[in-house]
Amino acid sequence: MSSIPSHPGMPSDGKGLPVLAVEDLRTHFIGRTEATTAKAVDGVSFHVGAGEILGLVGESGSGKSVTGASIMGLVDRPGQVVGGRILFKGQDLRQYGGEQMRRLRGNRIAMIFQDPMMTLNPVLRIDTQMIEAVLAHERVGKSAARARARDVLARVGIPSPDERLLAYPHQFSGGMRQRVAIAIALLNRPDLIIADEPTTALDVTIQAQILYEMQTLCRESGTGLIWITHDLAVVAGLADRVAVMYAGRVVEQGSTRQIIKAARHPYTRALMDSIPSRGVRGQPLRQIPGNPQSPLNRPSGCAFRERCPRATQACLQEPPVTIGGGEGEEGRELRCFHPVGDDSPA
Numbered sequence: 001m002s003s004i005p006s007h008p009g010m011p012s013d014g015k016g017l018p019v020l021a022v023e024d025l026r027t028h029f030i031g032r033t034e035a036t037t038a039k040a041v042d043g044v045s046f047h048v049g050a051g052e053i054l055g056l057v058g059e060s061g062s063g064k065s066v067t068g069a070s071i072m073g074l075v076d077r078p079g080q081v082v083g084g085r086i087l088f089k090g091q092d093l094r095q096y097g098g099e100q101m102r103r104l105r106g107n108r109i110a111m112i113f114q115d116p117m118m119t120l121n122p123v124l125r126i127d128t129q130m131i132e133a134v135l136a137h138e139r140v141g142k143s144a145a146r147a148r149a150r151d152v153l154a155r156v157g158i159p160s161p162d163e164r165l166l167a168y169p170h171q172f173s174g175g176m177r178q179r180v181a182i183a184i185a186l187l188n189r190p191d192l193i194i195a196d197e198p199t200t201a202l203d204v205t206i207q208a209q210i211l212y213e214m215q216t217l218c219r220e221s222g223t224g225l226i227w228i229t230h231d232l233a234v235v236a237g238l239a240d241r242v243a244v245m246y247a248g249r250v251v252e253q254g255s256t257r258q259i260i261k262a263a264r265h266p267y268t269r270a271l272m273d274s275i276p277s278r279g280v281r282g283q284p285l286r287q288i289p290g291n292p293q294s295p296l297n298r299p300s301g302c303a304f305r306e307r308c309p310r311a312t313q314a315c316l317q318e319p320p321v322t323i324g325g326g327e328g329e330e331g332r333e334l335r336c337f338h339p340v341g342d343d344s345p346a
């Protein structure tokens with residue numbers, strides 16, 4: 001096993017910097033005591049390059065949304081980012097004040113939520129909302145802002161965008177409403193978009209269309225995209241890289257090919273086995289045995305050990321540290337004492 005190379009093979013902004021580098025991020029929900037403090041995110045590191053798509057995957061409660069909210073500066077008390085760095089184009093966002101973060105949000109960094117109504121105001125027409133979103137961050141005339149709004153709506157697949165600009169959110173279908181929210185995220189040509197399960201509530205065909213369009217738009221504009229999902233199958237066709245989270249940590253990450261074709265962490269393997277298309281026809285889906293670990297009072301050792309078919313005594317003692325994938329495995333990182341394909345006894 002080799003040590004970890006820094007940001008291997010990653011597209012950058014031309015100055016050698018990733019758009020985003022998260023280093024050892026820790027976000028805890030502080031309780032009265034250590035035992036009641038939820039370590040929702042507990043040492044997460046990953047990076048996203050310009051025009052690159054990172055799939056952030058894991059079961060419910062693994063800390064994906066809290067990671068996204070931490071980057072956006074949207075963690076509310078008792079939640080608190082207690083450690084690590086969030087480097088946006090080399091600048092540590094943890095040093096930014098509230099006003100600086102507000103300026104960054106919706107401008108250089110945008111977020112798309114599962115529920116588009118988290119973005120849209122139900123009582124305002126779409127044109128008002130979109131024009132305001134442009135004017136809040138840029139000195140352009142109203143007609144230029146409207147032209148841009150119209151353009152972006154067309155880009156995300158809204159038919160008759162001139163007419164649709166005059167509509168209210170409730171006059172759109174669920175899929176179209178999510179497209180409008182995506183259009184708002186793209187409006188100011190951000191450097192980074194964090195999409196938190198944005199297509200989960202939608203029909204599978206519409207999901208696939210939106211994924212494809214987002215991929216094209218981000219590649220064209222050089223926007224880095226973090227796609228948060230519990231579904232590994234969704235990112236298989238979309239992401240350049242995949243980071244798999246378990247119990248507040250990234251347990252494996254690498255190129256999508258490395259992860260989908262040859263996952264090495266037993267948890268990633270278990271997630272892969274739960275994808276329907278990989279199952280044997282006519283057989284029920286395999287569930288991962290056991291329950292995810294609670295962020296309260298994490299026991300010693302590897303968080304996955306109780307559910308892991310490869311666990312040994314070693315996994316009881318200390319949590320595994322992050323290691324590189326070894327020769328011919330540039331870009332892969334793992335947190336496991338007994339990864340699949342390793343010679344050590346399972």
Ligand SMILES: Nc1ncnc2c1ncn2[C@@H]1O[C@H](COP(=O)(O)OP(=O)(O)OP(=O)(O)O)[C@@H](O)[C@H]1O
Nearest residue numbers: 029038040059060061062063064065066067230295
């Ligand atoms: N306000 C809060 N107070 C205490 N704990 C919280 C709070 N918000 C989140 N958590 C805890 O943080 C952990 C991570 O939650 P998070 O929402 O990031 O998971 P997730 O992987 O995004 O799951 P899902 O896919 O269900 O959204 C969970 O165990 C959750 O209970």
